[in-house]
Amino acid sequence: MQTDELTAVRVLEGPRVRLVPLGPEHFDSVWEGLHDAESMRLTGTRTRFTEAAVAAHLARIGAADDRADWAILDRSTGDYLGEIVLNELDEDSASMNTRIALAPGFPGRGYGTEAMTVMLDHAFAEIGLHRVGLDVYAFNPRALRSYEKAGFVVEGRQRDTLLWEGEWTDSILMSVLATDPRPTFR
Numbered sequence: 581m582q583t584d585e586l587t588a589v590r591v592l593e594g595p596r597v598r599l600v601p602l603g604p605e606h607f608d609s610v611w612e613g614l615h616d617a618e619s620m621r622l623t624g625t626r627t628r629f630t631e632a633a634v635a636a637h638l639a640r641i642g643a644a645d646d647r648a649d650w651a652i653l654d655r656s657t658g659d660y661l662g663e664i665v666l667n668e669l670d671e672d673s674a675s676m677n678t679r680i681a682l683a684p685g686f687p688g689r690g691y692g693t694e695a696m697t698v699m700l701d702h703a704f705a706e707i708g709l710h711r712v713g714l715d716v717y718a719f720n721p722r723a724l725r726s727y728e729k730a731g732f733v734v735e736g737r738q739r740d741t742l743l744w745e746g747e748w749t750d751s752i753l754m755s756v757l758a759t760d761p762r763p764t765f766r
């Protein structure tokens with residue numbers, strides 16, 4: 581594994597998206613996403629973050645050696661589209677977790693699948709990961725479909741992991757291995 585790729589996060593490019601290191605300059609967009617009701621539901625976010633906590637997080641992650649956070653930008657306009665992260669490093673097993681969230685207005689246009697594909701290209705070829713995992717709530721078929729398009733396969737299901745507005749939801753566990761077939765922009 582090349583853990584220096586986590587310390588100095590590279591700019592990555594796909595046909596329509598550019599992934600740049602997430603940092604303090606993205607505060608306004610990140611703050612907005614954290615308060616969007618639909619995004620909060622889809623990610624199961626209940627925490628009420630303070631401005632100081634979000635600012636401190638954005639200032640800290642650039643130097644972290646166990647995660648890589650990117651802002652997803654529109655390559656042609658520079659507009660902020662969302663964020664994607666590799667976290668939960670298990671260096672001995674070359675394994676990490678990922679999560680992604682597009683900003684309101686951008687889901688359903690292929691940006692998320694492209695960002696995930698570009699990030700996975702990098703995760704396997706440059707960082708040297710063997711496995712990338714994630715979990716997604718069963719009430720989010722758009723995310724499930726996007727992850728399958730990017731090469732993830734369903735591994736299992738955790739029952740009733742979230743109680744949201746009186747309804748229980750399961751978590752679907754997915755992963756993609758370096759050896760799995762998947763689309764690539766390389």
Ligand SMILES: CC(C)(COP(=O)(O)OP(=O)(O)OC[C@H]1O[C@@H](n2cnc3c(N)ncnc32)[C@H](O)[C@@H]1OP(=O)(O)O)[C@@H](O)C(=O)NCCC(=O)NCCS
Binds near residue numbers: 720
């Ligand atoms: C999840 C996410 C990253 C996916 O990226 P995206 O760019 O929106 O995904 P795409 O547009 O490439 O693909 C969405 C797919 O879901 C399908 N889809 C959309 N709504 C669907 C539904 N209700 N049921 C089944 N499939 C659905 C689309 O048809 C498309 O598949 P297709 O290309 O085969 O037609 C993005 O939607 C997002 O960030 N959403 C908000 C936050 C979120 O859900 N985060 C994930 C938490 S685990």
